[in-house]
Amino acid sequence: MATRLDSPELYTIGWIAALPIERAAATALLDDRHDTPKRFHQPRSDPNSYTWGRVGHHNIVIASLPAGVYGTTSAATTASSLLSSVPHIRFGLLVGIGGGIARPDHGRDVRLGDVVVSQPDGTHGGVVQYDLGKAKPSHIWERKGSLNMPPTALLNALANLQAEHGIMASKIPDLLQAMWKTSPRMKEAGNDFTYQGSEHDRLFGPKYDHVEGTTCDMCPASWEVKRCQRDTVDTKIHYGVIASGNTLVKDATTRDSISNVIGEQCLCVEMEAAGLMNHFPCLVIRGICDYADSHKNDRWQRYASATAAAFAVELLSFVPPQHVAIPHQLRPDTPPSPLSTIIPFRRDPHFVPRDNFLQRIHQLCSEPAGRMALVGLGGVGKSQLAIEFAHQLEQTTPKGDQMRVFWVHAGTVVRVKESFQAIADAMKIPNRNQADTDIMQLVYSWLSNEAKGKWCMILDSADDHDVFFSIQGNVKDGRPLAIYLPQSRNGSILVTTRNKDLAFKLTGDFRTIIEVGPMADIEALQLLENRLGPLSDGSMAADLARALDFIPLAISQAAAYIQARMPRTSVAKYLAEFQESERKRVKLLGHEAGDLRRDGGASNAILTTWWLSFNHIRSRRVSAADLLSLMSFFNRQGIPEWLLKLSKGTVDAPQASLGASTDSESESGQSEIDSEFEDDVAVLREYYLVTAIEGEDAFEMHGLVQLSTRRWLEASDLEETFKEKYITLLAEYFPSGEYENWELCKMLYSHTEAAVEHRPKKGSVKEKWAGLLYNGAWYASEQGLYIIAERMLLKGRKAFEKQLGSGDEATLTSTSLLASTYRNQGRWEEAEKLEVQVLETHKTKLGPDHPFTLSSMANLASTLWKQGRWDEAEKLEVQVMETSKTKLGPDHPSTLSSMANLASTLWRQGRWEEAEKLEVQVMETRKTKLGPDHPDTLTSMANLAATYRNQGRWEEAEKLEVQVMETHKTKLGPDHPSTLSSTANLASTLWRQGRWEEAEKLEVQVMETRKTKLGPNHPFTLTSMANLASTYRDQGRWEEAEKLEVQVMETRKTKLGADHPDTLSSIGNLASTYRKQGRWDEAEKLFVQAMETSKTKLGPDHPSTLTSMANLAFTWKTQGRHGDALALMVACAQAQRQVLGIEHPDTLSSSSTIRQWSV
Known part of the structure; x- marks a missing residue:
């Protein structure tokens, strides 16, 4: 019959174990096991389960952490409850397993099954919380705060035991033998608490990661650290510092970095001790079950639990009974102190004061x-x-x-x-x-x-x-x-x-x-610095805080992740990984960072901390949760209210958002939807998950909240459902990229761009997704966002190809638009390759005369035209034109377009009379068929005016351009792109006539309007700025010209690349301004750069390359390098004769210059 003592006050030593196997070893080593003592009333607030018993002269009570729950916070909660229920506990023992830090070359030959005991060293109290500190420059670690030493009674017993072991062997082997004898089940397979054999104790170098498998049988011996064979299998005892934190360390690099910052006396890492030292006076005893690296497994855990428990029992035999015999209350019984408080969390040394x-x-x-x-x-x-x-x-x-x-x-x-x-x-x-x-x-x-x-x-x-x-x-x-x-x-x-x-x-x-909202910028940076030490790169830290939406928990979580992996991980490396992909973000933000100041039941990972709110909302109002789920796929800003309402049904489309009236039959249904929608939004706003944008019928969300919502949906198998709803909704209402649709496109574009990352699984929805990306890319191309358009098209085209095949017209149309984006980026070889592919497919499937075939042939001609391959372009354009005349008729719009394209090629070749003849024909036919005010007619008039301008027929050009401009203003409005283009054309004609003030006035007007309507970085805006700079240059206003040209050049370098033809043109323009100012060395440097880059990217015979050569020759001439200038101009003229022809204006100009210089 088990012993039952009269009072819980007779139990004066508390024993904490984290794992069930640790508790089993402790229980098995009791000399006597007791029933629950009399008069023990366990408070409702104490969830612990206790084992009571005796070791030698001491009565002890054993408690363990809840199954599956680990970490410093859980340990602190367990100990706190123990002290509340058994207030006469004198001191405690934390006994269990840990990861060894073994460095045989440094005299630390820690092996599996050994015991590590926390012992103060004058600097530390025996336990150091490795995630309670911050890194200083040069990877120096500064400890923040401190943990208490073990009780004096235990330290005295420890000193006595150490002295005894200097004379006699430890009793651990005897205690283990007795345990196995009285508890034979602890030797059975699957529950084996015995020594596991030195052949299974393998220490590998920190640079070698474990291969697949539950054992190290496949790990090569070449990576194993060589250690001397021990003479005995008996447990060795080591005394030093134990590193404690909330992160399970299973990476050699992390383990060694912890050891390096704490010092060579650090022998073990574990997860509970830091939660006890300042609240539960105790000694920490750890049996080594692994080396805290990727090779860790469960094989040694039971034996390590047993050796640690056996050492604890031996230690207690050196604690005099009189040191614990008189009950000593750690807490006063009654009355309570005037300052009695219940604050379960210690003060945060990293706290950042916020506002007031x-x-x-x-x-x-x-x-x-x-x-x-x-x-x-x-x-x-x-x-x-x-x-x-x-x-x-x-x-x-x-x-x-x-x-x-x-x-x-x-x-x-x-x-x-x-x-x-x-x-x-x-x-x-x-x-x-x-x-x-x-x-x-x-x-x-x-x-x-x-x-x-x-x-x-x-x-x-x-x-x-x-x-x-x-x-x-x-x-x-x-x-x-x-x-x-x-x-x-x-x-x-x-x-x-x-x-x-x-x-x-x-x-x-x-x-x-x-x-309470997210932190201010400066507060977020201060929090990062408090946790990581001085920040070497403030801008990088600011970018990280911004990426984390300035949310304190996310910042603390990121800092903990970085700190645990220093110096191999830095703010810059974390940020780069975070921005790499959504998968990376989920991995980083799903990392559970320990935080003693968060409730044990609360998630420390930012992505899951909001799930509680999501679940509350779903239980309270399903429709609100559905709205949140849908919104999580949009771009975080400017989510249109009208589109969200449309997702619920009834009213037709964007007209509702633009003020269109609804008939009386729909008003009732719409009123009900509006009411339900407002109730849903109210719930989301109550939880601060959604914000209404003041002055707009739109909403915004934190990006991390959206990411968390999507992961919540994924966990509930609902992610695809709402992703499909989002894609279907956008695909229905995002229009094609024509100008007439730009207002709606602009409103929805950011949400369409966000769809790139949300590829659906279902085939039918995948087609909608690809179509949405095509329309989005079309609009992006119109806005000069070629790189974004390319990204959309690559994904959409791949989806079309997989669903419909490479020869389907949807796939081919996407391929053509992709080629167009390459052409606009100056990537002409890639564009040509795709256009040839589309052309050949159309020829095979539809025949050489089909309209689609002719359209793809015209696209290829445009790319050849861009490369200066005008003869090849002309050949294709003639073919398109003649076939169109035969198949469609001479007056068909497609035929007229092909004639206009051919005229442009003739115009570039300096064959202005031929170009003029075609342009007049196209213009007159369009006037007759379409009317004098039709946009296509006006385009023909503008093309003819450009030809007149290049022939020096400025009055005729001006007359046409004024007519085109005024008609555009009347029909399309003063801010329409076509109106602005015609205004810019008129300015060019005035500029040619030397009417610079009039030209300047128009160019400023065009530039400012384009900045407002298209943005300061749009290609059309940059062209306007370049034109205005040319006017300033000819007026002698060189500083103003230079300022604009530098801005255009730098923007083009950033947006288009340093090798793009438009960028090279900007470099040439700036060089011309330098030359005008007499800054010849700077001009020469830029002209050489433009010429050499043109040779490499465009070819030595490209017209742009030849222009650069001529400009450089003029610069050399002004520098007095007459021989070099003449030789370069001769080479330029020879190439122009071959490429452009002897009658081309550029050829004639070069030849004339050579004759002048040769005199």
Whole structure:
């Protein structure tokens, strides 16, 4: 029959184990196992399960962490509950397994099955929290805060034991033999607590990662660290520092970096000790079960648990009974101290003061019966502000005054009741442990008694309305918990919650609600620096904070990740990995960083911390959760309200957003949708997941909230459902890229660009996705966003090809647009390759005369034209034109377009009379067929005017251009791209005539309008700026010209690349300005750069290359290098004769220059 002692006060040593196998070893080594002692009343707030027993002369109580729960916070909670239930505990032991830091070459021959004991060394208390510090320059680690040493009684016993071991061998082997004998099951397969054999103890170098498999049988011996064979298998005992933190270390690099910053006395890493040292006086004993690297497995865990427990038993035999015989209370029994508080979290040494939040909290909570709430998105730091306030309140209360702070975990009904029980225990309220006591009423009555003194209650994480206002089984009389929140003048209540509506119900006044948002820039940078040390690159740190939406939990999580992997990981490396892909972001943000100041039930990973809110919303209003799910796929800013409403049905399309009226039959249905929509939005705004943009019918979200929502959907197998809804919705309403659709395209473009990352799985939706990307790329190309358009087209084209085949017209159309983006980027070889592919496919499938074939032939001609291969372009254009005439007729629009294209090629060749003849024919036919004001007719007139301009027939050119411009203004408006183009053309004609003031006026007008309508970096805007700069140059306003030309050149380098033809043109223009200023050396440098790059990228005979050669020759001439200039001009003229022909204006100009220079 088991022994049962009379009182729990007879148990004076607490033994904490983390794992069930650790507890099994401790229990098996008891000399005597006891029943629960008499008069033991376990508080409701204590969830521990206890084993009672005796080791030698000492009565001990054993507790372990909940199954599957690890870390410093869980250990602290277990120990705290133990001390609450058994307050006469004198000291404790934390006994279990850990990862060894073995460096035989440094005299640290730690092996599996050995025991490491925490021992102070004058610098450390025996345990160091490795994630409680910050890195200093040169990877020096600065410890922040400190952990207590073990109790003196244990250190004295430890010294005595060490002396004994200098004389006699340890009794660990004898204790293990006795354990195996009395508990033979502990030698059975699958439950083997015996020595595992030196052949299974393999230490590998830190640069070798484990291969696949549960054992190291496949790991090559060449990577193994050579160690001398031991003479015995008996356990060796090591004394030194144990590194403790919340991260499970299973990487050799991380392990060694921890060891390096702490010092060579660091022998072990584990996950619980740091949570105990300052709250539960104890010694830490760890059996080594692995080397904290990628080779770790479970083989040695049971034996290591047994050796650690055996050492603990041997140590207790050296603790004199009289040191623990007299019950010594770690906490006073009664009465409670005037300053008794329940603050379960220590103060944060990294805390960053924010705005005037704490001042406002102190002010509101100082009022009689004050109630106030901190409200905001999860992870923005509400609880951290509350913790800092609690500690400030405790420290700033004047001596002699009475102020108690009570922390209530308000996430569930059970936790609220447990917290009230803890208050009753702390205050020693009579009758608190009686079975029939209503603990809520008991605490409420005690707090309401003003004679008990001042108090402040913090309701943390009060996110669920039902916890406080539902009567379903909350208390015996069915009253909601909110009733038990006292309103006495001697107390105040601070609430932290994600729910604004609940905050109002708990405080009763919107004026006492403080909204907490993300940090300010400077606060976010300070938090990073507090956690990581001085930041070497402030701009990189700012970019990281911005990428994390300035959310404190995300920043702290990233800092913990970086710190644990220093020096191999830095802010820059983390940011690069974060920006690489969504998969990388999910991996980084899913990392659980330990935080002692977060509730043990709360996630420390930012992506999952919001799931609690999502689940609350889904349980409360499914339609609101569905709206959130849909919005998570959009771009985070400017989510149109009208489009979200359309997702619910009824009204037709964007017209509703643009002010179109609806008929009376639809008004009723739409009114109902509007009402439901507003209710959904209200719920999302209550939880701070969505923000309405002031002055706009649109919403925005935090990017991390969107990412978290999508991962929540993925976990619920709903991601594809809402992704398909999002794609279908956008594909239906995002139009093609014609100018007439630009207003709607602009509104939806960012959301279409976001769709690139949301490729659906279902085939039919995949086609919609590809079509959406095609239209998005079309619009992007029109805006000069060629790189983005290319990215869209590559993905969309691949989807079309997979779903429909490479020969389907949708695939070919995407390929043609992709070739067009290459052409606009100056990547002519890639464009040509694709266009030849499309042309040949069309010829094979449709025949050489089909309109699609002719269109692809014209596209190829355009690319050849861009390369200066005008003879080849002309050949194709003639073929297109003649076939179109035959098949479609001479007046068909396609025929006229082909004639206009051919005229442009003739125009570039200097064959202006032939070009003029075609252009007149096209213009007159279009006037007849389409009318004089049709856009195509006006384009023909503009082309003819350009030909007149190049022939020096400026009056005729001007007359046409004025007519085109005025018609465009009337028909399309003054800001239409066609109007602006015609205005720019007129300015060019005026410029040719030397009418620079008139030209300047028009060019400024065009440039400013394009900046406003298209943006400062659009290709058309840059062209306007370049034209204006040329006018300034000819006016002698060289500084103004230079300023514009530098801006154009740099922007083109950034947007198009340093080798793009337009960039090279900008370089040439700037060089011309330098030459005009007499800055010949600078001009020469730029002209040489333009010429050499043109030779490489465009070819030595390309017209642009030849222009660069001529410009350089002129520069050399002005420098007095007459021979070099003449030789270069001769080479230029020879090439022009071959490429352009002897009658081309450029050829004639070069030949004339040679004759002048030769005189």
